[in-house]
Amino acid sequence: MLSYNLTTSPGTNRLTGKHPGAIIFWGIALLVIPLWMLSYPETTVKHNATPFLVYASQLFSLTGFALLALSLILTCRLTFLENWFGGLDKVYKMHRTTGKFAFFLILAHPIFLALRWIPTDVSKALWYLFPLHRRMEIDLGSWSLWGMILLVIFTLVVKIPYDKWKISHKFMGFFFILGVAHIFFQGIFFSENPALGIYMGLLSVGGISAWLYKSVLFDLVKKKSLYSVTGVRYLNNYIVEIELQPKKKKDTHFRPGQFYFFSFLSEDISAESHPFTICDHSRDGKISIMVKSLGDYTHRLYALIKPNTPALLEGPYGRFNFKTASKQQVWLGGGVGIAPFLSWANYLLSHPDDPLSVKLYYCVQNAAAATHISTFQALEKKMPHFHVEVISQETDGYFHPENHPEIQNSDIFFCGPRNMRKAVCKELKALKIPKARIHSEEFDFD
Known part of the structure; x- marks a missing residue:
C-alpha cells in the first residue's frame, strides 16, 4: 500500500530554497576553460590561419562537449540530482538548457575553422563542414555534428510524434560516441596537458555510461510497481480521473504532491511513460490521477482507457512540498x-x-x-x-x-x-x- 513521507529532501536550504545543482554542473562544464588555458597549444594549421579562430573553435568544441556529456547524465532520473536541483522538472529544464548550449557551441567549432578560408576560398570553407576530409578522425566529428543537426530538425521542424521522437533522441548517445572518437583519435594537446585529458576522459565515460543506462538498462533495473485500473470517471469533456489498485500489497512511500511515470499496457494506448501526480490514495493502496486530453497520447488515454488495464508505475519524483x-x-x-x-x-x-x-x-x-x-x-x-x-x-x-x-x-x-x-x-x-x-x-x- 501507499504511505506518506513528508520529510524534506536533502540538498536543500530550507530557509532560502536554493539548490546547488546548477552551480555544480556549470562549474564542471566551465572547468574546461582554465584546463585548456594551461596548455594553450601552438596551432600548426596552415594557410596563415588567425590563431583566434583556431583557439576559439577549440574552446567552443571542448565546452560544448562537456555540456553535452552533462546533459546526458541529467536524463538518468537519479535521486541525488533531483535533490541538487529541487525536483525532476528542474533537472530536465537544465538538461534542455545544457543541450541547447552544447549544440550551438559544437556547431560553432567547424564554422570557426572554416572561416580560415574566407574570403580567399569560399567553396573550400563550405565543403569543410561536411564529412569529406582525408582524415577519418575529422570525418567522425562531422558525422557527429550532422547527426545532432538531424535530431534538431526532427525536434524543431518536422515535429514528429512524441513516441517516435523519443526513439530518435536515443541516437544522441551514438553521435556523442562519434564525438568522443573525434577528440581522442586526434590526440591534439592531451599529451601536453594530462589534466585536460583526464577531465575529458571522465566526461566521456560519464556521458556514455549515462546513455547506456537510460537507453538500455533503465527499464531493466529501475524498480516499477504493477497496478490495474479499477475505475474511470470522466470529470468533463477533456479531463478523466483514473483509479488504480496495486497488484501486490506493499508499502510505497511518497510525499503528497509527488508524481509517478505511468505506462498503461494496452494495445490501444502507447506504452510510453508519462508523469501524473497522485491526487488521492486510500488505505488499501488505491490511488487516483487526473489526465487532461492535450496531446496525441493523453487524447488516446482519455478516449480509450478502460477498467482492468494494467499499468506500470515508476517513481515517485518531485520536490513540490x-x-x-x-x-x-x-x-x-x-x-x-x-x-x-x-x-x-x-x-x-x-x-x-x-x-x-x-x-x-x-x-x-x-x-x-x-x-x-x-x-x-x-x-x-x-x-x-x-x-x-x-x-x-x-x-x-x-x-x-x-x-x-x-x-x-x-x-x-x-x-x-x-x-x-x-x-x-x-x-x-x-x-x-x-x-x-x-x-x-x-x-x-x-
Whole structure:
C-alpha cells in the first residue's frame, strides 16, 4: 500500500530554497576553460590561419562537449540530482538548457575553422563542414555534428510524434560516441596537458555510461510497481480521473504532491511513460490521477482507457512540498495543474495543520472546468485558515497577483500551463517577490 513521507529532501536550504545543482554542473562544464588555458597549444594549421579562430573553435568544441556529456547524465532520473536541483522538472529544464548550449557551441567549432578560408576560398570553407576530409578522425566529428543537426530538425521542424521522437533522441548517445572518437583519435594537446585529458576522459565515460543506462538498462533495473485500473470517471469533456489498485500489497512511500511515470499496457494506448501526480490514495493502496486530453497520447488515454488495464508505475519524483515553506501560503493551480494541490488537500483532511494559513486560487477557463471543489470546501470546514477561490477566465478574467495583497507576505506555490506560468512569474517579478518564496512545478519537461 501507499504511505506518506513528508520529510524534506536533502540538498536543500530550507530557509532560502536554493539548490546547488546548477552551480555544480556549470562549474564542471566551465572547468574546461582554465584546463585548456594551461596548455594553450601552438596551432600548426596552415594557410596563415588567425590563431583566434583556431583557439576559439577549440574552446567552443571542448565546452560544448562537456555540456553535452552533462546533459546526458541529467536524463538518468537519479535521486541525488533531483535533490541538487529541487525536483525532476528542474533537472530536465537544465538538461534542455545544457543541450541547447552544447549544440550551438559544437556547431560553432567547424564554422570557426572554416572561416580560415574566407574570403580567399569560399567553396573550400563550405565543403569543410561536411564529412569529406582525408582524415577519418575529422570525418567522425562531422558525422557527429550532422547527426545532432538531424535530431534538431526532427525536434524543431518536422515535429514528429512524441513516441517516435523519443526513439530518435536515443541516437544522441551514438553521435556523442562519434564525438568522443573525434577528440581522442586526434590526440591534439592531451599529451601536453594530462589534466585536460583526464577531465575529458571522465566526461566521456560519464556521458556514455549515462546513455547506456537510460537507453538500455533503465527499464531493466529501475524498480516499477504493477497496478490495474479499477475505475474511470470522466470529470468533463477533456479531463478523466483514473483509479488504480496495486497488484501486490506493499508499502510505497511518497510525499503528497509527488508524481509517478505511468505506462498503461494496452494495445490501444502507447506504452510510453508519462508523469501524473497522485491526487488521492486510500488505505488499501488505491490511488487516483487526473489526465487532461492535450496531446496525441493523453487524447488516446482519455478516449480509450478502460477498467482492468494494467499499468506500470515508476517513481515517485518531485520536490513540490508545502512543508518546506512558511505557514503563510498562497496556492495557485491552473487547469489540471490543480493535481498537486488536490493531493495536499486530501492529505490535510486526515492530517489537519491548524497553524497553516492557505489561500488557494483555482484558475479555470470556466466554472464547469473546476473539479473536486467539494474536497477543497471540506478542507475549508476542517481547517479555519484554509480558503479556496475559483477564478473563471470567462467571468473573472486572468489571475493577476497584484490584485491579491496577501501574496506580498506569503510563500507562493504554483502549478499550471506554461503560458500562465510565464505571465504569473513576470508579474511576481514586477512585485519584487523574492525567488526563494516562489515554488513551482512544471510538467512540460518530457
